[in-house]
Amino acid sequence: MPTDPPPEELRLVVDLNRCQSYGQCVYAAPTVFRFHGEEALEYDYAPDPGTRREVERAAAACPVQAILLARATEPAPLAPERAR
Amino acid sequence: MIGPERIVVAGASLAGLRAAEALRDEGFDGELTLIGDEPHAPYDRPPLSKAVLSGWLPTDRTVLPRARNIDARWLLGSPATGVDLAARRVALADGREVPYHRLLIATGTRARPWPRQQGGDLHGVHVLRSRDDADRLRAALAAGPGRVLVIGAGFTGGEVASVCRDLGLDVTVTHRGGAPLASALGGVIGDAVTRWYRDAGVDLRLGTTVRTLEGDAHGRLRRAVLADGTVVEAEVAVVAAGALANTEWLNGSGLAADARGVVCDASCRALTVDGTPVADVFAAGDVARWPHPLYPGQLLRLDHWDNAVAQARTAAHNMAHGSRAPRTHDPLPAFWSNQFGVNLKCVGLPALADQVVLTQGSLDQRQFVAAYGRRGRLIAAVAVDSPRVLDGYAALIEAGAPFPPVLNATDGPGRADPLDPAFPRPADPAPGDPSMPPTPPASSAPSPQPDPSASSAPSVLAGHE
């Protein structure tokens, strides 16, 4: 399979049902992931593209594979002007 | 592959997007169209009441990642207004018609609005469901109102109240029941949650309702009059009193759909009013009500993230492969909430329990696990600031383990002491109270009258409200 060029935008979501608050992602990408209180993970869905390496490391380090990174290379869907 | 050539997904949010991706994963290579009434690309709702309101995350950074290319036609900002089952066409508000071979209904729910005649039109009265709602409410909170009134102490109400306290705002929360979250988790756990509210400095008014919201000469909210006659001065009110399914567009279609949801079968096929499954129309996510094999004799609607993702995948599988190998949607319900500095996670359906027992920690600590039983079987568990133990409970529930469970947890109480979980008894609705069982709002078109066979089964709504 040909490998697509990585998309410009960095997008991610964490399955917080699966997340067990191990905090590996917070160590790997501290500007993207953080804890609110002891166990509540918060994160930026669209971090700065400059954090890509850190975010990929975070996703790989998550022991329960709760972090999903976008793989789509298509342009983001837009509403037509008149719809707004 | 042999299969449908055109699939239309109505509702371009979590369930709609994940279904579209799963359709392509399943090998569907025909024409795919996503219809969404919001002008935004699919975004995630859980952070709206948490990281967004607190000011940490702007709403344009809650957009959901797209896990793969789906090569779809996106019709955003175009509400679906009707469906013709015989002609297999969806009508849009702008007059367009979109033909389909298979249709997925994923239009979710909306927040139950506050009645207009009781002050719902006043400036300062908010609900929280969409990105636009969150932007408006965030701006209102950032302006530093003197007091915020939150109507309803369910999950969303608790999350909003908690963020307000983090922001240093004075908050009053009214709740019809005897404890926050009592209808979802019972009064035993609800009493512990009551302490979280009070320790955080929330002015919590239990066992009462808001009678009217009142404004000044400029139509701005100024105060609320409660059922007991007391007055709460507030410039911002957040109505967090339940959800209504977005099914008006299905009125007259012949589908069994009302404010409680679209009735479907266990393989996600929508039912007509006489209870017959429609072979080419499916439903998934917050809008769907279906018979769950684990909870016989009732129709379940789970307004939770996990269910939207799982049901979207099951529906997509069945849509791509027709009835050759239908999959059943029978996940163990699961959700989380973050409020008052704690992380709360739940598996199973506590609301059906007849007993509850504390298995780890203590209710006074903000770290504990409670297990719920029904007729001697473990059916649910709630973990507070203990996210790592829940998989074990989920496995026991799925294995049909006895209740009280034998866990030998090192931090368990010496003796298991099952209690009545204290779920509230159904009460008579107060006139005009918006937190009672769903009836369509007066302003909407009349609902179809579904045949009893399809939708009069008892309902369990487990909502993130």
Ligand SMILES: Cc1cc2nc3c(=O)[nH]c(=O)nc-3n(C[C@H](O)[C@H](O)[C@H](O)COP(=O)(O)OP(=O)(O)OC[C@H]3O[C@@H](n4cnc5c(N)ncnc54)[C@H](O)[C@@H]3O)c2cc1C
């Ligand atoms: C503030 C908030 C916090 C939450 N927090 C949590 C949490 O912590 N944990 C948890 O498990 N769950 C949480 N949830 C619930 C979770 O967000 C929902 O379960 C999930 O969004 C359901 O996805 P869905 O796609 O089924 O429905 P929705 O997200 O409701 O999407 C339906 C989409 O269809 C659109 N639509 C409606 N009618 C039409 C029409 N006629 N034509 C076209 N489009 C239409 C809607 O505008 C919407 O965009 C939260 C929800 C909210 C609102």
Ligand code: SF4
């Ligand atoms: S590494 Fe994974 S499990 Fe740990 S906090 Fe991050 S997302 Fe959660």
